Amino acid sequence: MAIVQDMNKSYKYKYKAKTAKLNRDIFKSIGNGSLNLSSSSIHIMTYVAKYIDGIDGRIYVNMEQVRKDLFMQPDTFKRAISELMQNEMLLFNDGFYYSGFHVLSNGGTKESFYLRMLNAYTSPEVLNLSKNQQRLFYYIATMGMVGVYKTVNVENLYKNCLHDTRYGIQYFDSYRDFADALFELIEKGLVSVWLVNENKFINHTTSQFKEAFHTYCENDIEGRKKRTSANRMHKIALKINDSIANDVSHNCANEAEFNYFAEQYQIVHQFIKIETKRYFINLKNVLTHSLGVAGLVIYRTALETYFRENEEMVLYYDMQDKAANYFKDFYLLKEVEKIIVGALTSACGEKGALAAAVNYPIQKELVDKLISFYSSEASPNHLICLDSDIESSGVSWLKIINQEAEFWKDLYDKIQDIYRFYCLQFTTDISKDDLRSFARMGLLTQREELKKAVNEMKKTVRILPLHKKSPSENDYGKPATFKPDDDFNFTDKNGKLINWLDW
Numbered sequence: 362m363a364i365v366q367d368m369n370k371s372y373k374y375k376y377k378a379k380t381a382k383l384n385r386d387i388f389k390s391i392g393n394g395s396l397n398l399s400s401s402s403i404h405i406m407t408y409v410a411k412y413i414d415g416i417d418g419r420i421y422v423n424m425e426q427v428r429k430d431l432f433m434q435p436d437t438f439k440r441a442i443s444e445l446m447q448n449e450m451l452l453f454n455d456g457f458y459y460s461g462f463h464v465l466s467n468g469g470t471k472e473s474f475y476l477r478m479l480n481a482y483t484s485p486e487v488l489n490l491s492k493n494q495q496r497l498f499y500y501i502a503t504m505g506m507v508g509v510y511k512t513v514n515v516e517n518l519y520k521n522c523l524h525d526t527r528y529g530i531q532y533f534d535s536y537r538d539f540a541d542a543l544f545e546l547i548e549k550g551l552v553s554v555w556l557v558n559e560n561k562f563i564n565h566t567t568s569q570f571k572e573a574f575h576t577y578c579e580n581d582i583e584g585r586k587k588r589t590s591a592n593r594m595h596k597i598a599l600k601i602n603d604s605i606a607n608d609v610s611h612n613c614a615n616e617a618e619f620n621y622f623a624e625q626y627q628i629v630h631q632f633i634k635i636e637t638k639r640y641f642i643n644l645k646n647v648l649t650h651s652l653g654v655a656g657l658v659i660y661r662t663a664l665e666t667y668f669r670e671n672e673e674m675v676l677y678y679d680m681q682d683k684a685a686n687y688f689k690d691f692y693l694l695k696e697v698e699k700i701i702v703g704a705l706t707s708a709c710g711e712k713g714a715l716a717a718a719v720n721y722p723i724q725k726e727l728v729d730k731l732i733s734f735y736s737s738e739a740s741p742n743h744l745i746c747l748d749s750d751i752e753s754s755g756v757s758w759l760k761i762i763n764q765e766a767e768f769w770k771d772l773y774d775k776i777q778d779i780y781r782f783y784c785l786q787f788t789t790d791i792s793k794d795d796l797r798s799f800a801r802m803g804l805l806t807q808r809e810e811l812k813k814a815v816n817e818m819k820k821t822v823r824i825l826p827l828h829k830k831s832p833s834e835n836d837y838g839k840p841a842t843f844k845p846d847d848d849f850n851f852t853d854k855n856g857k858l859i860n861w862l863d864w
Contacts, residue, residue, distance in 0.1 A: 378467065378646040378650065379415055379465045379466055379467045379650075380415045380465070380466070380467075380468075380611075380612035380614070380615075381410070381413035381414065381415035381418070381460065381463040381464070381465060381612055381614060382410075382415075382463060382464055382465075382466045382468070382475035382476065382477075382478055382612070383406075383407070383410055383462065383463060383464075383475060383476040383477075383478055384462050384463055384464045384474070384475065384476070385464075385473065385474055385475055385476040385503055386474070387450075387462045388476050388499050388502065388503050389499075389500075389503040391403060391496060391499050392496055392497070392498075392499035392500030392501070392502065392503050392530070393496075393500055393529075393530050394496060394530055394531065394532045396448070398444060398445075398448065398450075399440075399441060399444060399492070400490075400491075400492045400495055401431075401433060401437055401438070401440070401441035402441045402444045402445050402448075402450070403495060403499075404431050404433075404441075404483070404488055405427060405431065405438075405441055405442070405445065406445070406450060406462055407482035407483055408427055408430065408431060408483050409422050409427060409458075409460070410460075410462075410463065410478055410482075410610075410612075411478060411610050411611065411612050411613050411614070412612075412613065412614050412617050413460045413463050413612070413614055414614045414615070414618060414657070415463065415464075415465040415466075415612070415614070416465070416649050416653065416654060416656075416657045417459065417654055417657060418452075418459040418460040418461065418463060419457050419458075419459055419460075419614075419618075420457065420458045420459065420460055420614075421614055421617035421618050421620075421621050422617065424438075424442075424458065431488070449461045450462045476502065476503060476507070477507045477606070477609060478609060478610045478611075478612070479502075479507070479601075479605055479606065479608060479609060479610065480605070480608045480609070480610045481551065481601075481605040481608065482610075483610075484605075486549040486550070486551060487551070490545065490546075491542075493532055493533065493538070493542055494542045494545050494546065496530070496532060497530070497539075497542050497543065497546065498546055498551060498552070500530055501546070501552050501599045501600065501601060502601050504599060504600075505600075507601050507606045508600060508601055508602075508603055508606030508607070509600055510555055510598035510599065510600045511598060511599060511600065512557060512596055512597070512598045513528070513529060513596070513597065513598075513599065514528075514529070514594045514595065514596055514597075515536075515539075515578050515594075515595040515596075515597055516594050516595065517529030517530075518530055518533065518539050519531075519533035519534065519535055519536050519538060519539040520533065520534055520535070521535075521536070523594065536578070536580055540571075540574065540575070540578075540580075543574075544570075544571055544574075547563065547564060547565055547570060548565055549565070550564075550565045550602060550604065550605075551601065551602060551605065552564075552599060552600065552601055552602060553599075553600055553602055554570075554574065554597055554598070554599055555597065555598040555599075555600075556573070556574070556577045556597060557596040557597060557598055558577075558595075558596065559577060561573065561577075564602065577595060577597075578595045579593065579595070615642040615645060615646075616638055616642065618661075619638055619641055619642070619664070622661075622664050622665050622668050623668055623675070625665070625668065626668040626669055626672050627672065627673070628668060628672060628673060628675055628676065629673075629676065632676055632679075633675070633676065633679050633684065634679055637679050637684050637685050640685040641664070641685060641688065644660065644685075644688075644689060644693060645657070645660045647734065648660050648734060651727070651730040651731070651733070651734055652723065652727050652730055652731060652734075653727075655723040655724075655727060655731075659693070659696050659697060659700070660693065662696055663688070663692040663693040663695075663696045664688070664692075666692055666696075667687075667688050667691075667692040689738065690740070690742075690743070690803075694735065694738060694739055694743050697731060697734070697735050698735070698743070698746070698747050698750060700723065700731060701731070701732065701735060701747065701751075701772075702747075702750050702751055702754050702756070704723075704728050704731075705751060705754070705756045705761060705769075706754060706756055728766075728768070729766070729768040732768045732769075732771070732772050733768070735772075736771070736772060736775060740805070740806050741779045741783075741800065741805040741806060742800040742801075742803050742804075742805045742806055743800075744775065744776050744779055745776065745779060745780070745796055745797055745800035745805065746797070746800050746801060747776070748776045748797075749797045749800075749801075758773050761773070779805075780793065780796060783796055783805065784796075
């Protein structure tokens with residue numbers, strides 16, 4: 362567990378990952394009546410919101426479970442889904458529903474395009490409201506910042522001759538209809554009212570608040586307006602109560618996605634440590650932060666391959682605190698390596714367009730970010746194996762490193778530095794192929810195991826000399842192993858380290 366926890370530390374505080382949140386404009390349209398959706402449709406939207414992947418909108422929740430939790434009849438649920446799809450709030454593709462009513466945000470206070478996801482939206486108090494009561498609730502929620510008073514004239518909240526059509530709502534036919542809906546929200550502890558001109562606050566604890574509100578609006582108990590106030594406007598301020606404004610529901614789509622793919626291969630994800638899941642999710646967040654949809658596709662491809670090839674062994678790896686590292690080392694980074702090789706062949710003009718060469722939805726402008734991610738996460742083993750794969754693909758580094766894209770040269774130099782570093786660690790010369798063999802066994806990051814492998818190699822292998830010695834210098838007539846002379850210089854005339862490939 363310590364390994365996973367240490368790995369988590371390197372990501373946890375880099376940035377606050379963006380997640381899917383409710384689109385404020387859409388719910389404002391619901392609140393003001395310009396988007397006419399049924400209560401059932403609104404309930405589905407608020408229920409599934411926390412299961413939306415913010416990058417591509419994929420929803421990771423069983424829709425039958427949604428129907429049961431919302432106590433909807435199958436026909437009602439089907440009609441609501443159809444309504445949402447007709448209004449482009451939902452899309453169905455490749456076996457998944459996708460959201461059309463979310464935005465991507467890290468929840469910053471200065472971001473006004475999202476609506477805070479409150480637990481109250483799926484509470485019995487809200488779910489049991491009538492359609493107009495629910496629309497009024499979302500109108501108040503989207504008037505301004507959640508939990509902050511915003512003023513409005515009462516006359517702009519129902520149909521009447523004083524209504525300014527530029528503001529407010531028009532789905533209440535009378536003052537009485539509006540007042541009854543507002544009182545229901547107050548009684549349930551959802552909203553509070555400030556009577557501006559009297560500086561009086563009304564909430565569910567206020568005694569006789571209905572009478573106080575009617576008196577302030579100069580209406581009698583039946584909702585009839587007094588003649589003396591026929592042309593007078595009555596300003597109030599409305600807000601969502603603090604008790605529910607601060608009870609926020611957090612997006613759990615990343616964990617739901619992890620669980621979904623695990624279940625496809627009969628893996629009991631409930632037994633996997635939460636620290637392990639967080640590490641997987643952190644890797645995903647780093648990738649998608651830099652690469653967007655391309656990073657998401659890379660992560661999902663690697664994750665599904667990992668689960669498919671290992672199944673219940675994932676639980677064993679997790680018991681050894683190796684599940685996350687095994688995924689990163691042998692699946693995620695390997696997937697990235699394929700793209701790098703493809704991108705190199707594309708840059709050389711041997712495989713045409715980048716997307717065709719790598720089989721991923723990635724643009725040239727993102728390749729440097731992919732290289733940056735790989736360089737920061739890859740071990741020396743990965744980098745040496747990558748170099749071997751690049752050579753096997755027939756790509757010449759020399760065609761690439763002289764181009765304008767500096768990131769290719771940076772990657773090339775980093776690989777060459779690794780070759781030089783390990784060469785200088787041993788008194789006995791080891792070849793490039795030896796290092797590649799050690800890298801494939803994962804030994805370059807295991808110092809003691811690497812020493813054992815080199816010593817074992819010395820007993821059984823002799824490397825052809827790079828220069829001839831006299832017969833007297835050979836041991837028993839066998840080829841001598843190359844060892845640099847004391848005055849051998851590892852730099853060129855400009856002081857730069859000589860490339861391993863140039864030796």
